[in-house]
Amino acid sequence: MNTPLPLGLPPATAFYLCLYLATLVVHLMFMHYVLAGSIYLAFGRLMGRARCQACRWQSILIDWLPFATGLAITAGVGPLLFVQILYGREFATANLLLSHRWMAILPVLIVCFYLLYLQKSAWIARQVWVWRPAVAAIACAGFIFIAWSWTENHLLMLDRAAWPGIYATGSLRYESAGVLPRLAVWCFLAFPSLAIELAWQGRLLGDRLDEPTVADTRLTGLSPVRRLAVTSLSGWAGTLLAAAAYWPAIPVAAREAIIGPPAGPWLTVAVLGLLIQIAAWSVALFSDRLSYIALIVMTAAWVAALLGIAVVRETIRLTAVDLATGGELHKTALGIGGLPVFLLFAVLNAAAIGWSIRLVRRQITSGNGSA
Numbered sequence: 001m002n003t004p005l006p007l008g009l010p011p012a013t014a015f016y017l018c019l020y021l022a023t024l025v026v027h028l029m030f031m032h033y034v035l036a037g038s039i040y041l042a043f044g045r046l047m048g049r050a051r052c053q054a055c056r057w058q059s060i061l062i063d064w065l066p067f068a069t070g071l072a073i074t075a076g077v078g079p080l081l082f083v084q085i086l087y088g089r090e091f092a093t094a095n096l097l098l099s100h101r102w103m104a105i106l107p108v109l110i111v112c113f114y115l116l117y118l119q120k121s122a123w124i125a126r127q128v129w130v131w132r133p134a135v136a137a138i139a140c141a142g143f144i145f146i147a148w149s150w151t152e153n154h155l156l157m158l159d160r161a162a163w164p165g166i167y168a169t170g171s172l173r174y175e176s177a178g179v180l181p182r183l184a185v186w187c188f189l190a191f192p193s194l195a196i197e198l199a200w201q202g203r204l205l206g207d208r209l210d211e212p213t214v215a216d217t218r219l220t221g222l223s224p225v226r227r228l229a230v231t232s233l234s235g236w237a238g239t240l241l242a243a244a245a246y247w248p249a250i251p252v253a254a255r256e257a258i259i260g261p262p263a264g265p266w267l268t269v270a271v272l273g274l275l276i277q278i279a280a281w282s283v284a285l286f287s288d289r290l291s292y293i294a295l296i297v298m299t300a301a302w303v304a305a306l307l308g309i310a311v312v313r314e315t316i317r318l319t320a321v322d323l324a325t326g327g328e329l330h331k332t333a334l335g336i337g338g339l340p341v342f343l344l345f346a347v348l349n350a351a352a353i354g355w356s357i358r359l360v361r362r363q364i365t366s367g368n369g370s371a
């Protein structure tokens, strides 16, 4: 690997790797909303009824988390398909070794999904306040468990030397120095994404983030814009600290690839995206305003940073797994066809989703909706 990814790979392999990375980035965007959103709510609910009711971001999260979870799950299917084409043997082996422990993500996901609906139900509104922090905390713990499972499964894929031992002992856990710091990277990295996503939601729902804040929307001394700025900036600080803790657990060859030709340019893209977001949020923090232009710039920087991080993440895996061995399989898969049918259904589904969204918007704006 002496050229920036995906250059240097056989065309069929590069094609699937690009699809995998593009779909993974979309999964990350929604998954971040769910992961950071559930953590935000679990801690936010501890501020007590009056403050929670005054917090615009908590109300948006309560309303939208169930839908966002549906999006995160749906967006997970794309990379799930491509990861099996690219790394079928490693992925399946890690799944089988972790066995019930791995499959536990499904019931946990279902329970969390229902808890999110319970959180916005009329039933919970009638109960004593303590139910709300309790439900939020359980849902949050469930999502952290799911994130932990993906991280553990991912690292086990890369550690062939650990496979026989886990198989022989029947252990359902994979312990490695990298699991916790890597999981921490994902948890903290979710907050800058959440801040941008909430800012867009607030704007689209009619909030004026580009005007001085009305005093009664301040919570613990912070305006809504400043709360988002603190969310993003502390998320980045946590990400950098967790990444520093994870660095020694990354094999030397992978570290060299990260700062070398395969991922170096992508790392630069990620760092630039990070710096632009930090600068834009710092301005918002001091001025207590977030202009439309600043939001667009930080969104572009955010997408670039996520893409850069996804490629850096992939580089670590590529130093452990030789993609060239699956080259023939990727070529065969590409030759099987079906792309026109896929594209046709992608267009039809996008149109159906767009039409549904329009319909709901029209119902809401005409006042007929129950939302």
Ligand code: HEM
Pocket: 024, 027, 031, 034, 035, 069, 072, 073, 074, 075, 076, 077, 079, 080, 081, 083, 109, 143, 144, 146, 147, 148, 150, 151, 152, 154, 155, 182, 186, 313
């Ligand atoms: C909403 C709950 C979910 C959370 C919190 C979550 C979290 C994560 C995390 C943290 C990673 C990165 C793991 C790592 O690199 O260490 C990841 C990767 C991934 N997730 Fe999700 N995920 C969720 C749901 C799903 C679902 C339901 C699917 C499948 C339909 C899915 C598919 C994937 C795939 C395919 C990857 C990449 C795996 C790899 O490349 O090894 N996720 N997820």
